[in-house]
Amino acid sequence: MRLLTFSGRTAKEILRDPLNIGFGLGFPLILILLLSAIQANIPVSLFEIASLTPGITVFGLSFLTLFSATLIAKDRESALLQRLYTTPLTAADFIFGYTLPILPIAAAQSVVCYIVAVLLGLPLTVTIVYAVLSLLPASVFFIALGLLCGSIFHTKQVGGICGALLTNLTAWLSGVWFDLDLVGGLFKKIAYALPFVHAVELERAMLHADYPAALPHLLWVLGYAVVVTAAAVLLFLRQMREKA
Amino acid sequence: MDAIMTRSLTKRYKDVTAVDGLDLTVRQGELFSLLGVNGAGKTTTIKMLSCLTRPTSGDAFLNGHSITSDTAEIKRMIGVSPQETAVAPNLTVQENLELMCGVHGFSREKRAQKIRELSAQFGLTPILKKRAGKLSGGWQRRVSLAMALISEPEILFLDEPTLGLDVLARSELWDVIRALKGRVTIILTTHYLEEAEALSDHIGIMKDGRLLVLGTADEIKASTGVEKFEDAFIAAVKGELR
Numbered sequence: 001m002r003l004l005t006f007s008g009r010t011a012k013e014i015l016r017d018p019l020n021i022g023f024g025l026g027f028p029l030i031l032i033l034l035l036s037a038i039q040a041n042i043p044v045s046l047f048e049i050a051s052l053t054p055g056i057t058v059f060g061l062s063f064l065t066l067f068s069a070t071l072i073a074k075d076r077e078s079a080l081l082q083r084l085y086t087t088p089l090t091a092a093d094f095i096f097g098y099t100l101p102i103l104p105i106a107a108a109q110s111v112v113c114y115i116v117a118v119l120l121g122l123p124l125t126v127t128i129v130y131a132v133l134s135l136l137p138a139s140v141f142f143i144a145l146g147l148l149c150g151s152i153f154h155t156k157q158v159g160g161i162c163g164a165l166l167t168n169l170t171a172w173l174s175g176v177w178f179d180l181d182l183v184g185g186l187f188k189k190i191a192y193a194l195p196f197v198h199a200v201e202l203e204r205a206m207l208h209a210d211y212p213a214a215l216p217h218l219l220w221v222l223g224y225a226v227v228v229t230a231a232a233v234l235l236f237l238r239q240m241r242e243k244a
Numbered sequence: 245m246d247a248i249m250t251r252s253l254t255k256r257y258k259d260v261t262a263v264d265g266l267d268l269t270v271r272q273g274e275l276f277s278l279l280g281v282n283g284a285g286k287t288t289t290i291k292m293l294s295c296l297t298r299p300t301s302g303d304a305f306l307n308g309h310s311i312t313s314d315t316a317e318i319k320r321m322i323g324v325s326p327q328e329t330a331v332a333p334n335l336t337v338q339e340n341l342e343l344m345c346g347v348h349g350f351s352r353e354k355r356a357q358k359i360r361e362l363s364a365q366f367g368l369t370p371i372l373k374k375r376a377g378k379l380s381g382g383w384q385r386r387v388s389l390a391m392a393l394i395s396e397p398e399i400l401f402l403d404e405p406t407l408g409l410d411v412l413a414r415s416e417l418w419d420v421i422r423a424l425k426g427r428v429t430i431i432l433t434t435h436y437l438e439e440a441e442a443l444s445d446h447i448g449i450m451k452d453g454r455l456l457v458l459g460t461a462d463e464i465k466a467s468t469g470v471e472k473f474e475d476a477f478i479a480a481v482k483g484e485l486r
Contacts, residue, residue: 001346001349002346002347002348002349004346005342005343005345005346005347006343006346006347008346009332009335009339009343012334012335012339013332013333013334013335016334016375017334074333078328078329078330078331078333079326079327079328079329079330080330080331080332082296082324082326082330083324083325083326083330083388083391083392084347085295085296086294086295086296086319086322086323086324087319087344087347087348087395088316088319088320088347088348088349089347093347
């Protein structure tokens with residue numbers, strides 16, 4: 001009951017901010033349309049709709065980090081969290097209340113991207129469902145990263161770190177905008193040490209029903225999701241004790 | 245019966261002692277004002293009493309429950325209105341009130357009843373559907389106070405409730421607080437001495453984390469040998485007690 005109430009509040013705060021809708025949904029859709037238009041004029045295999053859509057959906061998830069981190073940082077600064085800490089809400093209520101409501105938002109964002117992709121020519125098959133489901137570990141990773149950043153940084157810092165830095169890193173290091181083999185070397189090694197490109201390749205493999213190829217990427221993304229979630233929970237609990 | 249009893253309550257931050265061996269007692273239903281210059285330790289005291297921060301040593305008992313070992317029970321019985329306005333800006337006033345009812349586990353019927361009651365008491369009915377973040381500072385304070393009261397607290401902590409408000413909004417808010425007297429035990433911190441004098445059953449004056457003087461406004465004036473409460477406050481803080 002308490003968790004449900006707090007989760008509902010989190011969802012309302014995020015969905016009622018027009019900037020969230022604009023960036024979280026509008027921006028990925030514009031990118032799909034724009035890059036598909038480029039592909040129509042100058043064919044680039046990377047921008048073919050079956051290859052592009054998984055990249056754009058993972059890129060879209062990076063905005064969820066911004067949403068959750070901004071909300072938590074604002075709550076800390078406005079003393080709302082302080083007030084809520086004096087209520088019977090438990091630490092688990094706070095952590096799940098901040099993270100769980102963002103999962104359906106992540107799913108909705110991906111579904112809308114795939115609807116547009118189908119309209120642009122992506123074949124409508126059951127593998128789209130598997131591809132959307134395969135985004136779950138990446139969604140957890142990005143949402144937990146938001147909990148972590150919101151527990152450490154202030155609103156302005158969150159804007160810079162999660163809004164500018166993380167979204168760009170996600171784009172560059174996921175192989176969405178350019179093939180990582182074109183750069184190669186250390187850049188490619190760093191990219192493959194991070195979860196972004198694995199999240200994209202996992203989704204591409206699921207979309208193409210290439211399940212054996214998906215497994216190593218799934219393990220990579222799951223590992224990051226678990227580690228970042230554990231770190232986020234620890235940091236949130238620490239700030240709950242100290243800041244309170 | 246005593247609503248609050250502190251025993252050598254102390255809070256240290258590294259080399260700073262914010263509250264130093266505080267001993268005080270507040271009776272049930274009374275309005276107790278904690279006064280002092282900035283940095284006196286008032287807010288830290290309220291944070292300890294409301295389980296927002298743990299004391300370094302000592303303890304306090306709210307209706308017999310320890311703030312160090314029985315925090316769940318304490319959180320059930322208190323309401324807190326922090327120094328800064330603490331509302332969810334993108335929620336409507338009604339949703340803010342519902343949020344507080346929900347986190348206290350109220351049934352749907354009780355929620356509706358409490359929201360009706362508090363809306364009437366604080367004059368919130370015309371703005372129930374407005375987003376809290378769009379309201380003026382005075383209205384946000386009212387909503388904040390209503391949020392603290394909606395859980396039917398036995399003890400209410402008001403940390404600088406009129407900070408940053410204009411004269412009219414302040415006066416209206418004092419009327420609301422006055423109306424609560426006797427029904428709820430209220431611990432109040434404020435810099436407005438006249439209002440504290442007029443409203444409080446007992447007053448404690450703090451400086452550098454220590455309680456300098458404790459008594460009714462008249463007792464404090466008598467102990468400093470002055471007629472005006474403001475002069476008595478200044479004398480107490482300057483260490484000119486008789």
